[in-house]
Amino acid sequence: MSRLILVLNAGSSSLKFSAFTVEPQLRLAVRGQIEGLYTAGKFKALNADGVELASRQWAPTTVFGHEEALAFLAEYLRGFGDGHELIAVGHRVVHGGMTCREPVRITPDVVSALEKLSPLAPLHQPHNLKPIEILLASRPGLPQVACFDTAFHRGQSDVVQSFALPPEITDRGVRRYGFHGLSYEHIARVLPEHDPKAARGRTVVAHLGNGSSLCAIDAGRSVASTMGFTAVDGLPMGTRCGSLDPGVILYLMDELKMDTRAIETLIYKQSGLLGVSGVSSDMRTLLDSEDPRARFAVDLFVHRIGREMGSLVAAMQGLDAIVFTAGIGEHASWIREQVCREAAWLGVELDAAANRSGGPRISAADSRVAVWVLPTDEEGMIARHTLALLRDTGGAA
Ligand SMILES: Nc1ncnc2c1ncn2[C@@H]1O[C@H](COP(=O)(O)OP(=O)(O)O)[C@@H](O)[C@H]1O
Ligand SMILES: CC(=O)OP(=O)(O)O
Ligand SMILES: [Mg+2]
Numbered sequence: 096m097s098r099l100i101l102v103l104n105a106g107s108s109s110l111k112f113s114a115f116t117v118e119p120q121l122r123l124a125v126r127g128q129i130e131g132l133y134t135a136g137k138f139k140a141l142n143a144d145g146v147e148l149a150s151r152q153w154a155p156t157t158v159f160g161h162e163e164a165l166a167f168l169a170e171y172l173r174g175f176g177d178g179h180e181l182i183a184v185g186h187r188v189v190h191g192g193m194t195c196r197e198p199v200r201i202t203p204d205v206v207s208a209l210e211k212l213s214p215l216a217p218l219h220q221p222h223n224l225k226p227i228e229i230l231l232a233s234r235p236g237l238p239q240v241a242c243f244d245t246a247f248h249r250g251q252s253d254v255v256q257s258f259a260l261p262p263e264i265t266d267r268g269v270r271r272y273g274f275h276g277l278s279y280e281h282i283a284r285v286l287p288e289h290d291p292k293a294a295r296g297r298t299v300v301a302h303l304g305n306g307s308s309l310c311a312i313d314a315g316r317s318v319a320s321t322m323g324f325t326a327v328d329g330l331p332m333g334t335r336c337g338s339l340d341p342g343v344i345l346y347l348m349d350e351l352k353m354d355t356r357a358i359e360t361l362i363y364k365q366s367g368l369l370g371v372s373g374v375s376s377d378m379r380t381l382l383d384s385e386d387p388r389a390r391f392a393v394d395l396f397v398h399r400i401g402r403e404m405g406s407l408v409a410a411m412q413g414l415d416a417i418v419f420t421a422g423i424g425e426h427a428s429w430i431r432e433q434v435c436r437e438a439a440w441l442g443v444e445l446d447a448a449a450n451r452s453g454g455p456r457i458s459a460a461d462s463r464v465a466v467w468v469l470p471t472d473e474e475g476m477i478a479r480h481t482l483a484l485l486r487d488t489g490g491a492a
Pocket of ligand 3: 106305
């Protein structure tokens, strides 16, 4: 009977999962996702060789969300468990706040502390915690590990992590945390295999998915990121507005009489690509659309990436490489082309054919800045952290 680590990663538009056997090194057994939550749910499970094991598609609807996806996945995984001993479950938890600076073994107290952060990540935290709570109740002896999106950024300097607010507010934890840290950590880990020079130098990683952010990585460490106190900051996203003049919030309250919950719905669920286009939050749909509002939303997305890229390059005082990753970054060659055009002034020259075929290197041979397309692997990162923590605490050989 092989020992298994299960990994769950609830993103804002997807529920991803992987299972790894521990032999004693980690070996991927199955991976999959239910994507298109709240738009057009689609399930796929693959074995380690990429062979499809199962698939399913739901009719387009906004009511097939995280809860429905989790119920479906629990049923699917029940059938998969035969012949395996589940030794631990690793979870992506988007917000770790001030205290969770590294992966932690889950206890009821940890869950209570993490629940308090749900208002700071309403599209993620409740969905990250739900399966944790179910398993704590149904299998209290099963080790569970929380791995945080925020942890990779905790080494940033105080200046970088601070808003220009009085200390009594900052000290309450109102500071820039940064997210997508498991994705950035994975890219920092694999970059030396592809580009040793960039790995020692300065890279902007563009994690462009339903949630999108950029991270400045200097010699493997996060030195700045576009996301802040919450994952609504920075770039425009599928349904999130990204950076907003705080004066807009006051205007919405005073002039439009919107309350906190209405503003929360607006900035998290009705803005970004969906809100601007009125067409869809899904980049595939926008790129296929003839609607000028879809094009406008995409142009705004690209423009903001260009602006924020400049800011992160300034934070590092230079640039050796750009890495594209996540759903849009890995698959939308047209978006990569537009972003690289915006970044031409930094010394970026694209190899159009390599870009169309997906790389991994997509910059021209004499481009001063190397450009890469590298698949993210948040689940792989979580599995590593989970196994390491189990071993540290004597829970697995
Ligand atoms: N082939 C593709 N072309 C363009 N966009 C794509 C493609 N495949 C996926 N995407 C986009 O990636 C986004 C989802 O990214 P992903 O990183 O999986 O999301 P999540 O933030 O939920 O983890 C969606 O906007 C989707 O349209
Ligand atoms: C933090 C975040 O936005 O995550 P995702 O892109 O998975 O929604
Ligand atoms: Mg994601």
